Amino acid sequence: MYSVILKASAGHAKQHPWPVLWLILAVTAAAAGLSAVLILNNAALQDYQRQSSLIPLHADLKVAGTINSVEPMTVAQHRAFYSQIRAAGFREVVAFQRENTQLTVNGDALEVTVYAVDAAALASLVSDAVPDPLGLVSVIAVSQDIAARLSADTAIALTINDQTVSLPWVSLASTQDSHATVLLDLHAFAQLNIALQPNYVVFATEYKRDIVAFLADRQLQYTPYTAEDSPIAITRSFHMSLLAMSLVMFLVCFFIVINALNLFMAGRSRMLKIFRQMGIPRTVIVRLLQVELALYALIGAVIGIFLGQLTAFLLAPSIATTLNNLFGVPVSLGELLHFPIYVPIIAICILATLISASVPIKRLASQLSHITPSTESSLAVSKALFFSLLLAGIALIGILFAGQLSMVFATVAMLLLSGVACLYWLYPTIIRLLVNVSHRTGPLIHWTFSHANVIAVHSRLACAAFFIALATHIGMTTMVDSFRSATEDWLQHRLIAEHYYYGDTGALLTVKERLDNEGIRTQERYQMNLYWQHENGGFAAQTYSYPATTEYLNGLKVEKLLPDGLNQFRAHRGLFINQQLAYRHGLDVGDTLSIAVADKTMDLTVVGIHYDFGNPDTQVLLPLNLLLQTTWTYEQAMSQAVRVMAIHTQDNIALKQYLDELGLSHERLYSRARLLEVSLAAFDQTFVITDALNLVTLLVAVFSLITSILLITNQTQNISGVLRSIGVTRMQLIASLIGQYLIIALITALCALPFGLALAYVLVKKVNVVAFQWMFPLTVDWLAILFAMVTSLVIISLFTSASILLSQSGSLKEQIQCRE
Amino acid sequence: MPRVTGFVIITIGLFAIVLGGQYFSQPQNKAPSVLYGGLVQSSNSLAQVSPEYAIGFPRDHQPHPDFAVEWWYFTSNLKSQSNPEQHYSVQFTLFRFNRGGLTQSAWSDGQLFMAHASIHTPQTHYFDERFATGGNRHAGVLSEPLVIQLDNWSWRSTTAELLPARLNIPLDDIELTLELTATGPIVLHGEQGYSRKSANGSHASMYYSQPFIHVAGELQTTQGNEVLVGQGWFDHEWTSQVLNEQTQGWDWFSLHLDNGEKLMAFRMRLNDQADHITGTLISPDGTARTLPPTALNLTPQEYARMEQRKYPSRWRLRIPHHGVDIELTPRKPDQWNQGRFPYYEGAVTITGSHSGVGFMELTGY
Structure with a gap:
């Protein structure tokens, strides 16, 4: 009995390979994304553990x-x-x-x-x-x-x-x-x-x-040594977001798995019905079906892991650069072979496939006896609205009160789920409106809108995947764009001098001496790790000298500033702190920070909180003379000089000549424009991985929607036959069907827009603050969003049209034949 | 969902957990557990004790780094001043080990110090063990004034002499401070301090004691302060032979008899020869009589078990020539110091021909 079923299943798979390949491909994509991220995260974790364990x-x-x-x-x-x-x-x-x-x-x-x-x-x-x-x-x-x-x-x-x-x-x-x-x-x-x-x-x-x-x-x-200072803690947000994105991708892939399973089941229904008529128990059929699916999942997972491993090798250098740029954590990511991770990934893929198969299997069993058309009751529509509002409410509470990264991520999940529920409310609501409007326009248009609702019901999983991917894409793109604009603006403010020279203390002092002789103004800065006291407790912070001149103070982009803050700073009564320090230790302008100097204590007021994007450390800025009071001698402070010096001259040629005379390399001399260019290139490189994953997720979601459309196209062959038989032309039918899918895709895309923007708000105002302790203004690049939406819709339209054209290519006689 | 799915899910889940668990498990390192294993280097290359050596003070309170091992050992039997029925006992020991192959470096002189502090209250036993490398001021023995110290445990004399001194032992949540004053002279054991530890003379040490110490002080605990009074015994011993591979262990007693006499007795258990029993009977004025093996009878009367260790817990000690026939019974049932090398060190009560209190040390069980 078993061999008969297995042989028949194998034969059927050979004859109809596409659903099987579709299934394997979807599992492969899911496993590839997940394994690549887990492998990279694990490699990074090993590096951190080595660094963090003193x-x-x-x-x-x-x-x-x-x-x-x-x-x-x-x-x-x-x-x-x-x-x-x-x-x-x-x-x-x-x-x-x-x-x-x-x-x-x-x-x-x-x-x-x-x-x-x-x-x-x-x-x-x-x-x-x-x-x-x-x-x-x-x-x-x-x-x-x-x-x-x-x-x-x-x-x-x-x-x-x-x-x-x-x-x-x-x-x-x-x-x-x-x-x-x-x-x-x-x-x-x-x-x-x-x-x-x-x-x-x-x-x-x-x-x-x-x-x-x-x-x-x-x-x-x-x-x-607080847990927050360890590389594991400071990079947790990055790895969590990477994992979250891979999970989104995994989820989206399993929407495709579900669709592929529906295709697979639809293809198998006739054969399985015959098995049952032969007297084979249903449990045996289901068990063997599960074994077959587990085998496909295993094949998909193994191929996926191989691809994931390959991807991890390819992405490792970029991830290492990102971690260094974002958090200042040097990692080698040299240990990328993590065989023990493979087993859980394979297990997860098989489990997810079997769980995904449980609903189609149940549906298949009921389809064998009778087919119940799906309709959306008004009660279900109201429930969707209720859940949407409820989840939005929870997300709002999260936005207002969530203080931990895990809670913020939960807020993001609530927001996206609220969007999905909203989408399920929007489909019937908008389509009903369209149906009412089109009442007098003719039967075909009226049917087009009415039938769009049936398609929405059948493809809602794929639509949800598309919605999540598009909303995530809009959110992430807006966040990254806002961050980029803020960083560029901040850099343009901060880079006051025309040139900057990088080198060790000795080289800087040599250059400074020479430029002083030439009458060229230079500005070096010093850094010490000092221990500060506040009423909330003590903390160590990188403390830098900062010039108290108007030019430099204007270059300091601040989030908050006391009314007479600049004067207090100039008068050695105040200091600036970066956002990171303010958020980490609950500090605000007007607070007093104390430092023990020799046998006395120096009290200073926090006069401003400045932006300091990309810096993983806390920072205090003091006028140079004040910083010198915290140490012993000028010479000792000099040994702590920051390895960059600002040079206030535009004469690039003369500068190079001086460096030549001193026997120092030009490579360490940067013009303002070049430094800006290098910094922004580093920024773009930092987000290249995020962008890539984001785009892949969106493509997978589009792919998912197309799969769903293929399935529905198969299922609507009978209706097409009926319509053709009552006089609807082939072109009219094709136009009607394409129109229906586009309505669904358009509603989904329009719904994704506000939720994507809300997501961007959460990412900028909550995730960044909790994870990095910095915040920047939200800037919306409407053009980029429009481009993502239109591109997705165009891809969907193209594939849909192709699929419908192929499915409607038969003669009228073929179409009116009764099919399964 | 059919049961098979559940089974598959659980099986795969368990499989993943087991494999995941194995992946995250780390290799373990095991520390040696033998008595003083590895601490004492081959004695041949190190200085040897000699009966010709004349012990002198305060010079010989100081370390003798050329010898393999050395210890400064203080034990004290105390009573609560407010309630004399409440007995306390204290041990503070500083060990020095010459690690042979390790010579001086920029960080240390190559010596290793180990200190033990043990405080028995009627209810609780506090014990801690510390280590430090030599050549730094926080560990070792300093002169003028004499300080015997490891970290913040210290015996601090007022002069280069042993006494008077203050002993301060802060442990995590208690602190003991004792004022120590001499009530009699220092006593040299054996032949003017040359103490034979075996019948054939293969094992010996330089050994002197100060058994006449009046002790008064205070124990601060989380429950409050307890004023303590009693008597103490100080030993200082150095050798390159006692802790070698032939040594199984020893049973050692320091006893304060109520008639004012003091008695030191020990039994060395050696692999290649008969047990060596000897001791010193000290009169109240400090006159010491070395007791040859024939004069002393030291017999276990009862055995007890501590985990896998069987040890003699009650003893009979007879010195027929001096009319001593006493039983030594532990004051508390469990007086093991559970350090890196577990050993028994605890107060005993003396009954029989004489009464009194003392300390018993049992090693190598």
Whole structure:
């Protein structure tokens, strides 16, 4: 019995390959999008984990913060400080040094991160610390394939600061991470005669001690290590949005799967009916149908994963650039082979296919006995309106109150669902209106509008997919365009000088000296990581010098400014903070920030909040003289100079000549226009992935709608026959059918417009604030939106017309034949 | 939906979860669990104790880094001043290990220090263990004044001499501060401090004690402060032989008899020879009599179990020549220090021919 069904199914699939291919193709697309994103997100996560774990030592040890010296300290000073803080009872403070370097294994060089840690102090915190101070071993943790190449007599050497030393007391641990790490006792590390420049990690303990107070008189500062500061946290929004977009794509693909399944079931109905007439139980038929579908899903998922893996390899460089541009997080994305991810993706694809098949299978079973025409009752229409309003209300509450990224994403989902419900209300409402209007225009037009409602009911899943994709596209495009305009405007304000020179402190000082001699005005800036106090608590922030001249202050684009803010800044009574700092720590203009300087405290008013797009860090701006008061000497401040200097001259040729004379490269000299161009190119590159995914989703949705149309075209063959038999010409019928589909597509597109704009509002005003802590004005590019809408409609029209022309190409005799 | 679909869904779901779980599991590292395993290097390359060595103070309160291992060991039996029925006991030990192959670096002198702090209240046992590399001021022994310290645990004398001193042990939510004063002289064990630990002389250490310490102080807890008084015992010992591979462990006793006498006794358990039992009986004026193995009888009377460890919990100690026949019973049932190397260290009550209090240490079980 089973073999009969299987053979018959295989034969049917051979004879009618398109529904099967359609199904496999849809699953392939879904799996490709999802796997590409998951693979990239996983690779990024591995990079972040390596970066965020200051010391990857023990699962029980959570980092609370770090202590860093403000200025270079000698080893003797470090040892003295360490003894003081340990003797004061801060046993959670552990000295460590991290070096990214090369490990040579039998002559082959590997990139490696060396963690040298005071293993004895670590052993005071956890009983099974690695490296073990008592075991006398260093541990090299490497991937399994590298570990396989090592043996007891392998020569292992470290190269640090151009110095190569063989590594004693080595024990190996193999991990799934391909990046090699070396864990050493700090004493063993110091014995390798490598320059010691330790930092101090502070592990979280149950018992709170005031480290900041302890450090008050010392040249060291404590920086709390909050989860928000970790690369994982600051890039979460990006990865979530990437995942959300891939899920939208997955969802849209499964709308196609459902349509393909309907096509598939429609093709199989006659054969399955015969099976039942032969006495084969329904459960057997359903079970084998599910097995067959699972097989197709498996094939689709495997091909999809392969394509996804390929896509991940292709996109990795762009994603790495994006993460660096957006968040300042350098990632290598080098570990892109994640075989264990494949299994869940295959499982999800098979599960989703089986779940999608459950409704068509049920429908098929009922179709075998009787066919019930679908109509839209007025009650269902009212329900759609009710749900639309309800969901819109929930979305509104979300817009007003959501403070977490997950809640904001839920708001976005509510908004889109509200749009779908609205769409289901709009179809019958608008079509009924059209029917009423067309009452006296003739029977064919009247039928055209009446039948459009039937098509809307049959294709509503595909329409929903098209709606979601188009609304998302409009929302994302508007958000990115607004961001681009705001960034361009902001850059044009900020880039005051005609030229900028990038280089290390030494080069900048050389150039400055020369240009000063030539009477050319330059402006360098300095940066220090300072610890500020506010009534809400203390925080570390990058603190920059900023010129107090009118020219520069006008160049500072601000979101908020106190009425006499500029004067307070000039008078050394105030400071500017960026939006990121304001949002992260709940600060506003008029607030007071304090900083401990030597034996006194300096209180300064927040006079303005400035835009600082693309900066993942919090920032404080101070006049240079005020910044110098927070440190010891001008020379020490100079060592913290920002590696760019503004040069106020238009004479490009003379500048190049001076650089030549100083033996410095021209490549680091940028004109204002060039810098603007480079910055905006980096911006565009940042959003290239988002745009691509967005476009793919839209195309998939259009594809979904066309699939649906194909299905409905098949189902309306009988009606076409009837219409032709009562005298409707072929061209009239074709025009009528095309008109019906266009009405549906047009209603969908028009509905997507307001919801897309609402989505853009949420993305700009909520997602950006929650995820990046910056906000910018919403600018709508109507032309771009119109282009997306018209393009979608044109593609739909073309495919619809082609499909209808093909389906109506038969003779009248063929069309009036009764078909299944 | 047919049942098969449910089955397929659950199976695939479980499969995915199991595989996903395996993917995210991390390799584990296991720490060594042997007694002082790896800490003490081969004794041949290190300095050896000698009966010729003349111990002198305050010089020999200081570390002897050329020897493999050394410890400064303080134990104290205390009572609550407000309620003498409430017994407390305290242990503070600083160990120094010469890690042999590791010589001086810019960060450390290569020595490793380990400290143990144990406080028994009538209800609770507080124990903590800390490590630090040598050569830095927060760990080790300093002179003038004498400071025996690791992190913020410290024995701080007022001079280069051992006493008077203040012992301060802050743990996470309690803090112990004891004022220590001498009521008698320092005592050298064995042959002027050269203490044989085996019958054939293969094992020996330099060993002196200060058993006459009056202790008064305060224990601050979250429940309030408790004023404590009692007596303490200080040991300082260094060697390159005691902790070698032949050593199974030892049973050691420091006892304060109510008649004012002090008694130190131990049994060394060695792999290649008979147990070595010896001790020192100290009169109230500080006169020490070394007890040869023939003069001392130390016998387990009862065994107890702690997890997989069977250990002698009650002992009989006889010194027939001096009329001593006493039983030593633990004051609390479980007095194990659960550190990296678990060992027994706890207060005992003395009954029999004499009464008193003391400490018992059992290692290698």
